[in-house]
Amino acid sequence: MEHVTEQDIDHYASLSQFQLNDDTRKRFTKEINQILDFLQILQKVDTESIAPTRHGTDRVNVFRDDVIQDPLPHAEVFKNSPLDDGVFFLVPRIIEGEDNS
Amino acid sequence: MKTPWYEKTAKEIRDAVHQGEASALDIVNSFIEHADAVDGTVGAYTQRWSETARTAAQRIDEKIRKGLPAGALAGVPVALKESICTSEGKTTGASKMLADYRSPFDATAVTRLQQADAVFLGKVNMDELGLGSSTETSALQRTTNPWAPDRVPGGSSGGSAAAVASGTCALALGTDTGSSIRQPASFCGCIGFKPTYGRISRLGIIGIASSLDHVGPLARTVEDTALALNVLCGEDKGDPTSSDRPVPDFTRSLGRDIRGLRIGVPKEYLASDLDAEVRQYVEKALDQFRNAGAEIVSISLPCTGYDAAAYTVISTAEMSAGLARLDGVRYGARHPEAKSVPDVYVMSKSAGLGTEVQRRIILGTYFLSGKNRQDYFVKAQQVRTVVKKDFQNAFEQCDIIAGATTATAAFPFGSKSDNPLEMYACDQFTVAANLASHPALSIPCGKTAAGLPIGLHLQARSYDEETLLGAAFYYEQHRGFEMGFPSIL
Numbered sequence: 001m002e003h004v005t006e007q008d009i010d011h012y013a014s015l016s017q018f019q020l021n022d023d024t025r026k027r028f029t030k031e032i033n034q035i036l037d038f039l040q041i042l043q044k045v046d047t048e049s050i051a052p053t054r055h056g057t058d059r060v061n062v063f064r065d066d067v068i069q070d071p072l073p074h075a076e077v078f079k080n081s082p083l084d085d086g087v088f089f090l091v092p093r094i095i096e097g098e099d100n101s
Numbered sequence: 102m103k104t105p106w107y108e109k110t111a112k113e114i115r116d117a118v119h120q121g122e123a124s125a126l127d128i129v130n131s132f133i134e135h136a137d138a139v140d141g142t143v144g145a146y147t148q149r150w151s152e153t154a155r156t157a158a159q160r161i162d163e164k165i166r167k168g169l170p171a172g173a174l175a176g177v178p179v180a181l182k183e184s185i186c187t188s189e190g191k192t193t194g195a196s197k198m199l200a201d202y203r204s205p206f207d208a209t210a211v212t213r214l215q216q217a218d219a220v221f222l223g224k225v226n227m228d229e230l231g232l233g234s235s236t237e238t239s240a241l242q243r244t245t246n247p248w249a250p251d252r253v254p255g256g257s258s259g260g261s262a263a264a265v266a267s268g269t270c271a272l273a274l275g276t277d278t279g280s281s282i283r284q285p286a287s288f289c290g291c292i293g294f295k296p297t298y299g300r301i302s303r304l305g306i307i308g309i310a311s312s313l314d315h316v317g318p319l320a321r322t323v324e325d326t327a328l329a330l331n332v333l334c335g336e337d338k339g340d341p342t343s344s345d346r347p348v349p350d351f352t353r354s355l356g357r358d359i360r361g362l363r364i365g366v367p368k369e370y371l372a373s374d375l376d377a378e379v380r381q382y383v384e385k386a387l388d389q390f391r392n393a394g395a396e397i398v399s400i401s402l403p404c405t406g407y408d409a410a411a412y413t414v415i416s417t418a419e420m421s422a423g424l425a426r427l428d429g430v431r432y433g434a435r436h437p438e439a440k441s442v443p444d445v446y447v448m449s450k451s452a453g454l455g456t457e458v459q460r461r462i463i464l465g466t467y468f469l470s471g472k473n474r475q476d477y478f479v480k481a482q483q484v485r486t487v488v489k490k491d492f493q494n495a496f497e498q499c500d501i502i503a504g505a506t507t508a509t510a511a512f513p514f515g516s517k518s519d520n521p522l523e524m525y526a527c528d529q530f531t532v533a534a535n536l537a538s539h540p541a542l543s544i545p546c547g548k549t550a551a552g553l554p555i556g557l558h559l560q561a562r563s564y565d566e567e568t569l570l571g572a573a574f575y576y577e578q579h580r581g582f583e584m585g586f587p588s589i590l
Contacts, residue, residue: 012463012470013459015466016425016463017425017446018447018450018454018459018462018463019447019451020451020459028463031522032463032464035413035464035521038410038413039413041406041407041410042410042411042484045407045487047483050483050486050487051483051486052479052482053482055312056312056313057299057342058299059342059344062341064338077205079203080203080431080432082432091430091442092442092444092445
């Protein structure tokens with residue numbers, strides 16, 4: 001098992017869409033390495049030919065009836081939106097180009 | 102002096118309302134006034150819904166006056182964890198990210214309680230998004246342990262446990278991904294019940310790790326727990342992971358003869374670093390079971406120790422995927438200075454989510470990246486299979502597995518905040534029930550010399566909540582002490 005560096009933590013933070021300040025990066029690096037040390041215990045378990053358990057439920061193929069239900073009204077959909085025009089959620093422009101607003 | 106309503110059980114309240122001996126409004130007012138008096142000290146409530154609670158109580162009284170049937174929890178005051186969606190008030194998950202979030206619908210568990218004529222007094226505090234064991238990571242406020250104001254109430258359902266223990270509600274709803282109902286119940290001296298995975302719908306719960314998340318009740322008596330489970334359990338078409346197995350009347354398992362019941366005590370639990378007083382009271386509880394004719398069986402759970410490691414990997418990996426939805430695009434706090442879409446994500450998440458949430462998401466991302474996926478995540482899922490098999494083997498030798506809920510009683514504020522591993526160790530006896538999906542509860546079994554509650558942890562086979570409740574009820578009736586109410590109140 002390996003340890004992570006501050007650069008690694010920055011990499012995983014950026015994959016998770018976080019920007020860390022110096023103190024937090026240092027702190028996370030130390031703490032996550034402690035956690036990784038603790039996790040070494042997993043290697044002691046013989047899991048050769050053991051299937052992974054991926055969920056808590058014992059149900060398979062649960063279907064709902066194929067019927068149309070009332071959707072949420074727009075007002076309800078957008079009541080928590082940070083920015084919208086009543087029909088769409090608005091975010092800053094993604095593609096640069098001619099202003100057609 | 103007559104016992105005030107807020108000291109009565111949910112069963113007593115329900116019966117009094119049904120029989121017209123008391124009005125739901127008087128009962129609800131008693132709880133509201135008590136909360137006015139003590140919750141300033143405890144800090145369990147993040148939202149108080151006193152006016153809507155009174156209106157709901159009046160509607161129940163009206164039903165009774167008209168001779169209409171009233172529900173199984175008529176007039177019973179309930180507190181809801183901040184992570185449970187309600188169309189009333191806000192649903193914040195105790196996170197800055199969701200500080201203004203208003204759910205468009207009620208969680209199924211909430212609807213079921215409402216249909217049973219329970220009355221909601223408001224929402225209660227928790228660790229941010231359920232990530233924590235002390236309620237210290239809440240972005241909203243501090244909640245203290247009602248038995249000792251310098252101690253944490255546990256977490257993440259710390260507000261639920263503190264409200265039940267301080268008598269500011271008769272029942273509370275919590276959620277439990279690794280310990281979050283049972284550990285705070287243990288710290289606050291009440292009962293916390295995590296049913297079998299799927300028994301209670303999770304529709305409308307702010308989920309963190311889908312394969313491990315459960316909803317469950319916290320209560321002051323086993324009978325109240327059974328009443329709540331009767332209302333809460335059952336299939337929900339809106340939650341495909343909810344179980345379609347028939348739900349028994351759980352109150353019928355109370356009063357069962359426990360002679361011949363086999364109670365397994367894992368040797369690994371007693372070998373661990375249990376606090377001396379905790380060990381003493383757990384052993385005393387086992388003696389009481391033995392004296393009542395139960396058979397105490399020494400068993401082995403070789404998975405003890407690595408279950409917590411597997412839990413750490415699986416839970417953080419699932420969190421890192423699931424919590425990516427909190428990005429400030431469709432809901433949640435978008436950073437006002439974000440000028441681009443990447444800015445919206447990074448600035449909103451970095452400002453809106455607390456340190457513990459960020460740490461676990463980054464850790465989970467690590468476990469799911471590249472080769473780590475096989476080395477950690479799949480490995481942990483394989484270990485989860487081993488844990489399940491260990492419990493299956495153990496439950497061939499016994500009907501109940503008993504031990505301490507936590508190795509120590511409630512700890513002081515700040516004493517573990519700087520050490521995530523120590524904080525995670527709070528879950529060491531409880532996470533296995535989440536990994537293996539079987540039901541488990543914490544019930545008070547004593548108090549330390551300093552007056553802090555100690556919890557006995559009982560586990561049973563999947564879908565065998567009845568044996569669990571039967572054993573807990575017997576113990577409660579014969580344990581030889583009343584938990585009572587904290588003197589600071």
